[in-house]
Amino acid sequence: MTRAGYALLSLVLMLAGAPVVAHHSFAAHYDMQKPVTVQGTIAEVRLSNPHSWFFLDVKEADGTITRWSFEAGTPSGMIRNGYKASEMPKGSMVTISGFHGRDQAKKVGMMRQLTTADGKTYGMFGPQEGTGAR
Amino acid sequence: MQTFSTIAIAAAVTVAILASPLRAQQPEPAPRLADGKPDLSGVWWTGGDVGGRGYGGGRGRGGRGAPGGPPPPTFTGLYTPAAAAGAKKLGDNDDPTLKCIPTALGTLNVSMFDVGAVGQIVSTPKFVVMLTETFHGFRLIPTDGRPHRDDVPPSYRGDSVGRWEGDVFVVETKNFNDSTWMWAEGRVSPHSDQLRIVERYRRMDKNTLEIDATVHDPKVLTAPWAVPKQTLVLAPFDQIMPLICLGQ
Numbered sequence: 008m009t010r011a012g013y014a015l016l017s018l019v020l021m022l023a024g025a026p027v028v029a030h031h032s033f034a035a036h037y038d039m040q041k042p043v044t045v046q047g048t049i050a051e052v053r054l055s056n057p058h059s060w061f062f063l064d065v066k067e068a069d070g071t072i073t074r075w076s077f078e079a080g081t082p083s084g085m086i087r088n089g090y091k092a093s094e095m096p097k098g099s100m101v102t103i104s105g106f107h108g109r110d111q112a113k114k115v116g117m118m119r120q121l122t123t124a125d126g127k128t129y130g131m132f133g134p135q136e137g138t139g140a141r
Numbered sequence: 142m143q144t145f146s147t148i149a150i151a152a153a154v155t156v157a158i159l160a161s162p163l164r165a166q167q168p169e170p171a172p173r174l175a176d177g178k179p180d181l182s183g184v185w186w187t188g189g190d191v192g193g194r195g196y197g198g199g200r201g202r203g204g205r206g207a208p209g210g211p212p213p214p215t216f217t218g219l220y221t222p223a224a225a226a227g228a229k230k231l232g233d234n235d236d237p238t239l240k241c242i243p244t245a246l247g248t249l250n251v252s253m254f255d256v257g258a259v260g261q262i263v264s265t266p267k268f269v270v271m272l273t274e275t276f277h278g279f280r281l282i283p284t285d286g287r288p289h290r291d292d293v294p295p296s297y298r299g300d301s302v303g304r305w306e307g308d309v310f311v312v313e314t315k316n317f318n319d320s321t322w323m324w325a326e327g328r329v330s331p332h333s334d335q336l337r338i339v340e341r342y343r344r345m346d347k348n349t350l351e352i353d354a355t356v357h358d359p360k361v362l363t364a365p366w367a368v369p370k371q372t373l374v375l376a377p378f379d380q381i382m383p384l385i386c387l388g389q
Contacts (some may be wrong), residue, residue: 056385057275080192083259083274083382088193132192 014062023101025092037117041107044074049099052092054082061118077103080132099125144200168346173306174264178310179344181269184376186259187249195374196258216246216323216356216366217330223359224331233327237320241386243276243297245321245332251352251371252280252298252314252340256325259383269303269310274381282312289315294332310342323356333360348375 009052059079064072079085095101102122108115121129127134172180183369190196220228236242243255257275264270271280282303289300291337295318303312315337340354354368 040270056383056387081384082274083384084190084192086382087190087378130192 009076010046017050035108037106038109039106041111042104043116044104046100046102047075049095049097049101050074051097054085054090054092057081060101061121063101065103065114073114074104075114075116077105077116077121079118090133092128093130094127094134095123127135143214148358153365168348169347171344171372174266176266178264178305179310180264181342181344181350182379183263183350184259184261184381185253185350186376188374191258204309204349204367213363213369214364214366216332216362219362219364219366220281221361221363228329228331231329231331233329235329237322238276238325241276242321243273243278243326244323245336246323246338246354246368248325248328248358249323250354250368251373252354253339253378257384259376269312272381275384275386280314284310289313294318297335299338306341307336308343312338312340312342314338314340328365331361332358332373349373350375 045063045065047063050062050064051060052062053062059082060079061079063075063077065075067073096112101124103118103120104118104122105119107117108117118131120135146334163216172182174180175217187195187197188198217225217228218234238256246252246255247254249258251272253258253262253280255273255276257273259274261274262269263272267283267285269284271282275278278298280298280301282301284303285303286300286304289302293300293316293333295316297318297320300316301312301314303313315336317332317336319332319334319336322328324330326331335358337357338354339357340352343351343353345351350373352371352373356362356366356368358366
């Protein structure tokens with residue numbers, strides 16, 4: 008649970024207005040000094056407890072495919088904020104920006120923003136446009 | 142002709158009053174149960190979901206003191222010297238919620254939320270049931286005048302009984318163990334097994350729930366802590382979801 012607990016609590020704090028970098032526990036898993044942006048196709052969106060995950064297939068310069076995993080918000084929050092799985096089918100081209108996991112060897116990050124090919128944006132807790140968005 | 146004019150003016154004034162914004166803004170009254178007590182039922186939050194429109198998390202966390210004066214004390218600000226010394230030995234990595242252990246109070250100072258930001262109340266003739274989405278918790282609060290249970294061991298969220306004082310629902314919770322902190326997020330806030338929390342819930346109108354609470358813990362506090370008043374809003378849906386704390 009450790010990562011889940013850290014992140015869950017931190018997200019509440021962070022979105023309550025506290026600086027992202029202020030929370031030691033969240034920073035224990037994601038390096039806020041290591042922003043990362045990758046573009047790729049959606050392999051899977053998993054609305055799992057306690058946090059959602061976005062899995063992305065990223066084409067490297069040599070043509071190989073690397074699978075990235077980005078942790079996002081709670082499934083309940085994403086759903087209530089208006090996220091619909093149909094909006095992001097497998098194979099959709101998206102760009103995700105966030106922070107790299109502290110273990111640089113792993114292609115894991117915390118998602119801060121996802122942008123679709125047609126310009127829609129999603130935050131950690133769902134769409135940034137629409138009825139549930141801020 | 143004068144009578145007609147008078148009637149016309151009176152009618153116009155009446156229409157204006159009925160259509161006035163002031164009247165339109167009158168909130169609907171709080172619903173009531175069959176016994177006449179306010180019905181606290183509903184899903185309650187701060188106005189939105191975490192990360193979404195209307196979210197007001199953190200509201201009233203520190204409370205406000207008198208204008209120009211110092212801020213009111215927090216729970217940890219009231220520690221005895223011994224309690225403060227004990228807390229100094231702890232760090233945010235000791236936060237019990239990292240092991241899926243709930244808080245004693247709640248990160249946003251709303252016990253119904255625990256570490257999250259939404260909760261649900263179901264009022265019945267015999268119990269008020271408080272359901273917590275994050276960490277999937279619950280409290281069964283009897284309202285039939287029974288005393289605290291004496292057959293259960295101390296627990297993370299304590300044992301609650303409720304009573305009505307007019308339209309205010311008063312909940313007293315005690316028999317906590319000392320394994321939890323008051324808050325999560327790595328905010329060091331241990332308490333003792335003498336913790337006792339008295340909450341006062343008042344449904345101001347259909348859409349508004351106010352909560353005042355006082356925290357007593359004579360083993361670690363120099364005085365009771367008055368929790369900043371929390372004002373919650375009725376959410377536009379009637380079911381919370383499961384949000385279980387699991388390892389990943």
